[in-house]
Amino acid sequence: MAASPLAEQASPYLRAHAKDAVQWRPFGTAAFAEAKAKDKAILLSSGYLSCYWCHRMSEDSFRKNAVGQLINQQFIPILLDRELEPEVDDYLQKFMTQQRGFGGWPLTVMLTPDAKPIAGFSYQAADEFINTINSFSENWQRQRQNIEASAATKSKQLISPSTSKANATTLDKQSLLNNFLEQSQRIADNDYGGFGQTEKFPFAPQLATLLYLDRLKQTPQVELRNFLMITLQAMMGGGLRDHVGGGFFRYSDNRQWSAPHFEQMLYTQALMAPLLLQAGEQWKNGAFTEAGSEVLLGMINHFQRPDGLFRTALSAVSEKGQAGGYYLWTESNLKKLLGRDYSNIYALDTGTPKQYLPLIQVSGLQRMSIRQRLLNERQKRQMKYDDKALLGWNGLALSALARGSQLHPSIYDAGARLYQQLEPLLAMKTLPRLIDTKQAGPAQFTDQVYFAHGLYQWGAASKNQSLISQSGRLLLTLYENYYQNGYWQAASDKPLIGEQLSRALVDTELPSASGLWLKTSSQLLNDSVHNDSSEKQTIALQQALKTISKQLPDTLVDDAFFHGTSLSALLYIATQNHAAKESDH
Known part of the structure; x- marks a missing residue:
């Protein structure tokens, strides 16, 4: 058997699947082009290395010869590390939520040869997996035209609501605050804490917003x-x-x-x-x-x-x-x-x-x-x-x-060691998603906002005025490269999803990158030690902040619970503006 192409991948998750019986292709344009050229359906599996049920899926299904032979015959199998392709995984999770009300990992989705999602499932042991594939293959042979038409419709429904409401009116901050509190209270568990009545995630971005309130x-x-x-x-x-x-x-x-x-x-x-x-x-x-x-x-x-x-x-x-x-x-x-x-x-x-x-x-x-x-x-x-x-x-x-x-002292020392590794990246024209290799491709908008946020916070903590200025330049560059006509470009040139635009990204387990851009930019402009930037850069960042704040749509109110980071940024900006007016009197 030829060596698996996964064996040399940068992702430990992909390398861990190199011994599967499934002949995985790494996620990329070549795999999708192969599916289209051969007119074969795609079986796309998304997971991550630290996930227990992803590990079980490999052991219980993907390493079984019977499963591997069936998949290799019927599909072009593609494996995705969701931590290296979070935008793509988010698209797949939205599809699963649309189909069955929830997502999760490991996630396996079957797609048409032109990459329209058909159906998906989570963990399945070998026998159940084989039954699922046989059932799909039988339906695919008998009803392919209907399945492809249905998949095309489902794919259109995955378009972000924020991009379909271009004429939304300007956001009312008080309405966003009221709805955030109402929605938080509605799902709050006042007996055991946290949100929800079944499984519990920390929801750290939402808790941080409530703490700020x-x-x-x-x-x-x-x-x-x-x-x-x-x-x-x-x-x-x-x-x-x-x-x-x-x-x-x-x-x-x-x-x-x-x-x-x-x-x-x-x-x-x-x-x-x-x-x-x-x-x-x-x-x-x-x-x-x-x-x-x-x-x-x-x-x-x-x-x-x-x-x-x-x-x-x-x-x-x-x-x-x-x-x-x-x-x-x-x-x-x-x-x-x-x-x-x-x-x-x-x-x-x-x-x-x-x-x-x-x-x-x-x-x-x-x-x-x-x-x-x-x-x-x-x-x-x-x-x-x-x-x-x-x-x-x-x-x-x-x-x-x-x-x-x-x-x-050890906390400061660890931060200094980390910054020492990150500092050379500031000279790079294109930042990598994985720090020590370019194999995983360029960093996307969210990666770079988190990076800029960390640089600013470390600059403020270490009183490094030059670093604060550099983080400001990066924030301004992100605005210039990723923001246009009221939309952030969350992803670009990605197989399966292409370009993704959003008026405001949502809080998930991680904070909204667009909300964090607002918050970090406003904090930086207000920072008393921030005196190393050029006047031109400061004015440009101030104008960018005003532009984005004014163009946030009222549609955020509908899902206010998932816009806590944006809310706290807007409240911070309002607080600083009020303080500035008070000082003028």
């Missing part, structure tokens, strides 16, 4: 602060958190935060740490500051590579292929290791028989002692991780380290 005192204070307190305490004290290592898992399968999905993402740490530190400062509560510091130190310990860059994720899959196995302990091991301190932990049952996740119930020096003993023992185990260094997520990491740089 609490700071501005623009809402009923008691109700808002109580909800934020309940939420952050539940996330800190429950199963969403790795109490030993300090970080947060990606999400919980239940509303009680007690059934974690064990992958840890770099962006989760980079967003949760500043959120906790801000809560500690705002409420003068040391428990939140301590938790935020633990997150940063854990991020440094587990995510920072020897070269100073930060890896993407820690895998949910243990060396033995078990979900969460790296983090779980038997009761006897915990008692033997901790002795009398066993009474100071809660051994959480996460569903794995006779294995538990230790939740530490004390603080201060006693907590540090328990953590260190468990950490020393746990480090004997082999951790699996995705070692690729994404530009955007490293930008978020730099911002988080800047926020905590005064808490501990």
Whole structure:
């Protein structure tokens, strides 16, 4: 058998599939051209390395000869690392949400030869997978014309609503605020904290906006602060958190935060740490500051590579292929290791028989002692991780380290090491999506906004006025290159999706890039140490800020919960404008 083209890919996820029985093509124009030339349907699978069920899909289906032979005969199979192609994955997730109400990973979608999505599914073991493919193939042979017509219709429906309402009126900021609060309250879980009644994600961008509203005192204070307190305490004290290592898992399968999905993402740490530190400062509560510091130190310990860059994720899959196995302990091991301190932990049952996740119930020096003993023992185990260094997520990491740089010398040192690796990129005409290779292609708009945001925050923390000016130039360049006629170009020249335009990008697990552009630009212009930029650059950035703010459409109000970052940016701008008027009198 010829060597798989995945074996030499920059993506660890793609390389992990090189031994599959499926003859995967890496995502790219060549694979789609092949499907069209051969007039064969496409089977496109999207996932990521730290995902447990993506690992199971490979083991249970893609490595089975019967599955591989069937796919190779019937399809052009294409494999996608969703972290390297988030815009494409977002398109596929929208399709799945349109079809069945929810997305997720691993995601497998069948498409026409000209790349129109037909149907999709998530994890399936070999027998079910074979039945699905056989059923599709039979229908494809008998009803191809009808299937292609239906796929063309579905594809048109995936056009972003923001691009179809070009005549939307100007956004009313107060309406956006009111709807954001109303929608947040509607799905808030006042018993266990967070949003929703089933699986729980942190929703860090939304929580950051609510925390900012609490700071501005623009809402009923008691109700808002109580909800934020309940939420952050539940996330800190429950199963969403790795109490030993300090970080947060990606999400919980239940509303009680007690059934974690064990992958840890770099962006989760980079967003949760500043959120906790801000809560500690705002409420003068040391428990939140301590938790935020633990997150940063854990991020440094587990995510920072020897070269100073930060890896993407820690895998949910243990060396033995078990979900969460790296983090779980038997009761006897915990008692033997901790002795009398066993009474100071809660051994959480996460569903794995006779294995538990230790939740530490004390603080201060006693907590540090328990953590260190468990950490020393746990480090004997082999951790699996995705070692690729994404530009955007490293930008978020730099911002988080800047926020905590005064808490501990090692936090500042880690930030300085990271910046040392990022600084040479400022001289590049085209930034790469993966920092240490061009193989993954150029950075897109979101990557570069996160990068500029991190540079600004680190410049402010380290009082590097030249760096602040450079981040301003990058923000202005992004405006000039990606903003036109009221739309941001979220992606360009991408196979399957082409160009993607948006009036305002939404908050997901990550903050809206267009909202963060607004917020970072306004903070930079207001920064008292920002005196190293040319007058021309400052005026241009001010004008860009005014233009974008005025062109935001009222359609944001409909989905206000997903525009928290844009809302907080607009409120910040209004607050600074009011302060400037006050100072003039």
